[in-house]
Amino acid sequence: MRPFDLSQLSKAHDVRFAEDDPTDEKLPWPQFTVADLNFYYGSHQALKGINLIVPNKRVMAFIGPSGCGKTTLLRTLNRMNETVPGTRVEGSIRLGDKDLFSFPATRLRRVVGMVFQKPSPFPKSIFDNVAYGLRLDPAIRRNEIADRVEKSLRRAALWDEVKDKLHQSANGISGGQQQRLCIARALAVEPEVLLLDEPCSALDPISTAKIEDLLFEIKNLCTIVIVTHNMLQAARVADYVGFFLNGELIELNRAKQIFQNPENQQTQDYVTGRFG
Amino acid sequence: MANAVLATPEAPFESRGLDKKQTLWERLRKGDEVAHLITLAGGWSILVITVLLVQHLWVFSRLSRHAFGWHFLVDSTWDPVNGHFGAWPFVYGTVVTSLLALAISIPIGIGSAIFLAELAPRKLSNGLTFLIELLAAVPSVIYGLIGIFLLIPFLFDVVPYFQRFFGWIPIFNGTFYGVSYFSASIVLSIMVVPFIISISREVLIAVPVSQREAMMALGATKWDVTWRAVVPYARQGIMGSIFLSLARALGETMAVTMVIGNVAQVSTSLMAPGYTIAAVIANEFTEATGDLYLHALIELGLVLFVVTMIFNALARLLMLTMKGHEVVG
Numbered sequence: 001m002r003p004f005d006l007s008q009l010s011k012a013h014d015v016r017f018a019e020d021d022p023t024d025e026k027l028p029w030p031q032f033t034v035a036d037l038n039f040y041y042g043s044h045q046a047l048k049g050i051n052l053i054v055p056n057k058r059v060m061a062f063i064g065p066s067g068c069g070k071t072t073l074l075r076t077l078n079r080m081n082e083t084v085p086g087t088r089v090e091g092s093i094r095l096g097d098k099d100l101f102s103f104p105a106t107r108l109r110r111v112v113g114m115v116f117q118k119p120s121p122f123p124k125s126i127f128d129n130v131a132y133g134l135r136l137d138p139a140i141r142r143n144e145i146a147d148r149v150e151k152s153l154r155r156a157a158l159w160d161e162v163k164d165k166l167h168q169s170a171n172g173i174s175g176g177q178q179q180r181l182c183i184a185r186a187l188a189v190e191p192e193v194l195l196l197d198e199p200c201s202a203l204d205p206i207s208t209a210k211i212e213d214l215l216f217e218i219k220n221l222c223t224i225v226i227v228t229h230n231m232l233q234a235a236r237v238a239d240y241v242g243f244f245l246n247g248e249l250i251e252l253n254r255a256k257q258i259f260q261n262p263e264n265q266q267t268q269d270y271v272t273g274r275f276g
Numbered sequence: 277m278a279n280a281v282l283a284t285p286e287a288p289f290e291s292r293g294l295d296k297k298q299t300l301w302e303r304l305r306k307g308d309e310v311a312h313l314i315t316l317a318g319g320w321s322i323l324v325i326t327v328l329l330v331q332h333l334w335v336f337s338r339l340s341r342h343a344f345g346w347h348f349l350v351d352s353t354w355d356p357v358n359g360h361f362g363a364w365p366f367v368y369g370t371v372v373t374s375l376l377a378l379a380i381s382i383p384i385g386i387g388s389a390i391f392l393a394e395l396a397p398r399k400l401s402n403g404l405t406f407l408i409e410l411l412a413a414v415p416s417v418i419y420g421l422i423g424i425f426l427l428i429p430f431l432f433d434v435v436p437y438f439q440r441f442f443g444w445i446p447i448f449n450g451t452f453y454g455v456s457y458f459s460a461s462i463v464l465s466i467m468v469v470p471f472i473i474s475i476s477r478e479v480l481i482a483v484p485v486s487q488r489e490a491m492m493a494l495g496a497t498k499w500d501v502t503w504r505a506v507v508p509y510a511r512q513g514i515m516g517s518i519f520l521s522l523a524r525a526l527g528e529t530m531a532v533t534m535v536i537g538n539v540a541q542v543s544t545s546l547m548a549p550g551y552t553i554a555a556v557i558a559n560e561f562t563e564a565t566g567d568l569y570l571h572a573l574i575e576l577g578l579v580l581f582v583v584t585m586i587f588n589a590l591a592r593l594l595m596l597t598m599k600g601h602e603v604v605g
Contacts, residue, residue, distance in 0.1 A: 083492060110495035120486040123509060132504070133494035182490070189494065 029096070031056040031193060031223040032077060037091035039072055039081070039247075046072045048247040050091070054193075059215060059224040061238035061255070063231060064270070068244040070227045074195050077225065078112035079105045095193075110137070113191035113222075117198040119178035121170035121185075126162050129170045129181055133189040148188055155221070156184035157214050176207025183214065187221075194218070196226040200233065212237050231271055235259050243267045330581065337575035339568050348575060354540035356560070361572035363579050365540045369550040370583065372457050373532065374525040376546065377464035382518060384465075385472025389514075392473065393480035394502050405474060412470035420534030423463040428454040428535065431462075435547065450545040455537035458546040463531050468521035475520065479513025480506055512595065519591045526584050529554040553580040 032054040039047035047069045054060050054077075062070035075081045076089060082105060093100040100108065110133070121129050130149040134140050140148075149166075153159040158180045162173065170181055179199055186194060196215075200208040208230075215224055215237050228234050234241050235255055242252040243264070251258065251267045262268045303309055340348065340361060351362025388408075392401040435452045442448045483506045491505035507514070529552075537549020538559060553576050564570045 078493065080489060080492065083489075106495045106497050108495075109493055114489075114493035116486060116489060116493075118486055120484075120490040122487065122490070122505060132491075136494060136496055136500055136504075185490075186493065 029056050030054065030094075031096065032100075032225075033092075033094040034073075035092045035094075037073070037076070037089070037093065039069070039076060039090075040088040041084075042086045046247050047076075050249050052242060052249055052252055054223060054225055055240070056223050057220060058239040059219050059226065059237050060240045060242065061234040062225070062227045062242050062244060063229070063234050064244035064250075066229075069247040070242075070244045071197055073244070074114075074197055074225060074227050077193070077195055078109050078114055080109075080114065110189050111191055112193040112195060113186035113189065114195040115179070115182050115186050115197065115199050117201055119175055119182055119202065121178050121181055123169065123171060125167045126170050126173070126181060127166040130185050130188050133185060137189070152184045152188040153181075155187050155214075155218060156180045157210060157217070158184055174207070176203050176210060179203060179207070179211060180214065183211070187218065191222055193223045193225065196224065198227055198229060201229060208233070231259070243270060245270070330578075333574055333578040333581060337571050337578050339571040340575040341571075343568060344572075348572075349579065352540075352542050354556075356564075356569050359566070359568055361569070363553070363576055365542050366551050366553040366556050366576060367579060367583060368542050369457065369460075369536065370526060370552040370554070370580065372546070372550070373460045373464055373536065373552060374522060376457065376461035377468060377525045378518065378522055380461060380465035381469040381472055381521060385469045385517070385521075386476055386514060388469075388473045389476035389480055390502060390507070392477045394498075394506065401477075405477060408470045408473050412474065416467065416528060416531040417534075419463050419467050420531040422466075423459060423531060423535035427462060428459055431459060439547070446544045447546050450543070450548050452547045453537065453549055455535055455549045456547050457536065457543075457550050460532045460536040460550075460552070461546070463535050464525045464528055467528065467531060468524050471521045471524065472514075472517045475517035476510070476514045479510040479517075482513075483509045515591070515595055519588065522587055522591070523584060526587065527554055527580070529558045533559060553577075553583075 030053040032052075034050055034052050034054075037047055037050040038045060050069075050073060062073065064070050072081065076093065077100075079100070081087045081089070089101075095103070095108070095112070103111075122132060124132070127149055130152055131145050134145050134148055150159065153162065158177060161177060162181075165172075170178065173181070179202075183194075183196075183199070200211055203211070212233065215226070218224070224237075226234075226237065238255045240252065241255045241258040243250045243258065243262075243266075245266055251262055251264045253263070257263075258267060259271055262271060268274075344351065344361060348361065348363050349367065350364050351360075352364040353360050353362045354365060355361070392404060396404070431452070432454055439448055439452065487505050487509050488501050491501045496504065532552050533555035536552060536555060538551050538555060539549040540551050540556070541548070543550060557573050557576055557580075561570075561573055564573055
């Protein structure tokens with residue numbers, strides 16, 4: 001796959017992969033290429049003509065007021081929305097160079113992992129929680145599991161805190177630890193992409209900081225797309241930020257650009273706290 | 277609003293009436309104490325009723341207890357004419373029919389509940405659940421009639437074939453008269469399956485979406501989500517529905533007595549007729565002549581009470597150990 005140009009980031013429908021076009025920044029190959037995406041809940045249109053590219057091994061954040069469609073877009077990227085009755089997708093999404101909808105949904109979700117807003121550990125032991133995804137795959141041998149659980153917990157910066165209580169219930173650890181456990185669980189199957197839907201909105205600032213540190217650690221392993229209401233968080237963790245309003249992608253650019261010198265007036269108003 | 281009770285120099289607390297003692301009427305009107313009393317009375321009444329029940333059973337079974345002692349439990353002779361009473365055939369019949377009924381109804385009940393909660397369209401599910409709950413409200417004598425007029429003729433056609441192949445197994449051999457432990461178990465299982473379905477369905481539906489989605493996001497199939505996330509999460513509620521069914525099966529009287537044959541004997545074969553505790557009390561209580569006979573029947577009631585208690589205790593123990601396993605991993 002060919003690198004692409006920053007100016008093409010929000011213009012997936014006419015991306016020209018210019019090989020010899022001199023640009024200031026060569027982006028790696030696109031992880032997701034979303035073109036003319038419309039999304040409907042019944043008759044309500046939640047996403048209107050979205051075009052964007054999510055670059056590989058970068059952190060992209062979606063910001064915007066509640067109900068602007070950012071979570072809907074995130075859940076479309078691993079086809080979680082398919083499980084909600086009455087939803088409809090138009091347009092195309094590519095994962096790498098393949099059509100997202102050509103995969104079986106269950107295989108796609110092993111490549112595109114997801115962490116939800118509310119920590120949702122299974123009522124099992126800490127070890128079993130991380131091993132859950134591994135056990136779903138018959139190709140993973142039983143004796144590998146313990147190693148991969150440890151590796152994954154280390155990546156999620158949780159190993160030192162839980163190594164002595166791996167076989168205790170996951171409901172007994174703090175909310176922040178539970179959320180890192182959920183990240184460990186998602187990382188255990190070694191996904192290419194990790195989608196995070198407001199992962200810190202239920203956590204205190206210290207737990208939030210730990211999760212942000214963790215995102216820095218894992219961003220060389222996988223592409224990260226994060227939805228957040230916290231603009232400071234977007235500024236801290238994201239390489240690129242997309243601003244959504246009423247189902248439209250208003251502006252997508254480098255994080256610095258969005259927060260310091262946005263091109264669009266609505267973006268300017270939102271990031272400076274004048275509305276939303 | 278916020279400063280309504282703040283004391284100011286112009287309006288100190290005393291003048292707001294906060295230091296005044298409330299009258300009884302004011303306190304009652306607030307509702308807290310009334311609710312407290314009502315719930316307390318409710319709680320105590322359960323305890324009082326249970327204690328009175330046991331006390332009554334204990335006192336009015338004394339002749340039988342004194343005459344037979346512990347031997348009553350293991351004696352299989354039930355001979356009212358000669359005044360010799362033993363509870364074993366009834367205990368055996370009660371336990372065997374109830375457990376067999378559960379063995380039949382648990383897979384059907386949980387399977388149906390999973391279908392209704394996870395697979396069926398919501399409208400169909402609600403419609404079917406309404407019908408199932410209606411089944412739970414059918415009087416047990418009706419189930420007894422169904423047993424006599426539908427089930428037993430059907431079993432008469434089927435069982436001989438079955439016995440031709442499996443008759444060598446002790447639990448299936450012997451002559452089949454229609455009325456049997458097996459017939460009673462089937463009728464019981466039909467009676468308790470609505471409980472298992474409707475309660476299990478409720479708890480399955482109540483499993484949070486977050487659990488399902490977390491599982492799905494790991495690449496789980498629909499079946500994985502149901503079997504590895506939803507059912508384990510709902511397990512306690514499902515177990516609860518099974519215990520309730522067990523209690524109902526142990527105590528069921530009318531339907532069982534109509535199809536079990538009412539013969540006070542102990543047979544290894546499920547195809548043989550038998551008797552249960554509840555059935556013998558209902559059948560013989562009005563014709564019990566003599567105090568010893570009456571006291572023996574009441575002692576049977578006491579035994580049924582204890583058997584039910586033991587099963588409940590075992591069930592709770594099972595639940596606790598399962599919880600332990602889950603955490604140990």
